[in-house]
Amino acid sequence: MKISIVSKLAILILLTACESATQSTYKPYYVVESYLVTNRQLPQVRLSTTNPINNVYSFEDVAVANAEVQIRLLQDDLSTIDEVFTYSSDSAGIYNAILEHKVKPARTYQLHISLDEGSDIITANTFVPEFFEVISQIPDTIVYQSTEQLEITLSETSSFTDQSVFIFNTLAQQPISNNLTPLYYDFYVEEKDSVEAEKRLAEFSITSSGLLNEANFSNNTDGTVTIRYPWLAVAFFGDNKLVASTVDNNIYDFLRSASVQLGGSTLSPGEIQNTINRINGGIGIFGSMASDTIDVFIKRNFEI
C-alpha cells in the first residue's frame, strides 16, 4: 500500500499534536504572615503551610510548630545585624517576640525562620515607613453625607513605592445594626441567614478604602497630602476611629495582587494570578506600615 507524502505529513502533524501536556499539580509552600507598625511593639508571626485546593482549610490544621523564628534589625548595608529578637510559640503556628521592642521608622527588619534544624530557611525584609500624622483640624462631629466632606491632611511621609500609597480604615465603635448607614443597612437586611447577617455586621465594623494612589488625593506644595474621605467608607453612625496608613512595598504588592483574586466569589479560567510575594523560601506577607488614628462622631443626616 502506497502512502502519499501528504498523508505522511498529516500523520506526522497529528502525532506531534498529540504530545501530552504536563498538568498542574499541587506543591506545598510555607506561609508567613506578619505586619510591623511604626512605633508599635513587634508583631506576632504566623507560620503555616498551604493546603490543597480541594481540602477543607483550617489554620490550626496547617500550622507549623517548632520553628526558630527571629526578627532582625538590620543596619543600612542590609547585611549587618544590629539586634536580634527571638520569638517563642504558645500555640502552634503563632509566634510572639520574647522581648519588647518598638518598631523603628525608616529601618529595615528581616524575618528569619529556620525549620527542621536549618534544612529549610525562610527570609524576608521590610523597610519600615516613617511615622506621619494627621495635621489638619478634624471636627469632632460630622453630619453624614453633608456638603462638607471630611478632608484629612497628612504630614509629609517618605514614599517607598513608585507613588505614595495610603489605606484608610474606619473602625466603628458601636457596630450595631441600628447604627448602620443606609447603604450598609441594605446589605445587612438582604442577608436572610441570621448567623451570616451577624457575620456581615462584624465585617462592616472595619471598612477599608483599599489602596489609594495619587489619583485619589492631592499632593500639596509643602509635601503634605490631602484626602477627601469618602462617605462610602462610613458604615456606622456614632463614634468611629479613622485610621490612615501608608504601607511598604511588600504590602502594596501583596494587596494589589490579592485584590485581583478576591474580587468575587467566582473567577473565570485564566484570570487567576498568584499574589506577589516578597518572601524567600515561602510565600505570604511580611510587611510594614505607619499609621495615625483620629476620632470622629458621624451624626445622622435626617435630610436624606
Added chain:
Amino acid sequence: MNYNLSKKWTFTGAWVYATGQAYTKPTGRYAVIDEPYSGENENNILIVENVNGARLPAYHRMDVSFSRKGSFFKLGTSELQIQIINFYNRRNVWFTQFDFDENPVKQSDVTLLPILPAISYTISF
C-alpha cells in the same frame, strides 16, 4: 459522512473530536488572618502553578441526520430533515468555575448543550 439510503433518503453523520481547552487551575490555598486593614476574619489566597497548566476534558460529539427528498404538491421540491445534534448526549465542558467562598473550594463544570433533536422541512419553488 454521507450515505444515500435510497433515491429519497440520505443519511449524514459527523463526529468531531478536539483536545480540551487549556485553563489555569488553582492548586492550593491559604488564608491571611491578621490583616490590620480588613474587617474580614480570613481572606483566602489562591495558588496557581502554571498559567494554562490544566486542560478541560476532550471535546467530542456526534451529529446525525436523515433527510428525505420529495415534492410539494407538484409546486416545487421539498426536503424533510430529522437531525440529532450531540447524538450520545456528551456533556462537553465549556468552562470550569470555582467558588472560593466555600471551604473546601467548590469546583463545578459549566457544560454545553445536551442531546438536541431538530426537525426541518424545506420547500423550494
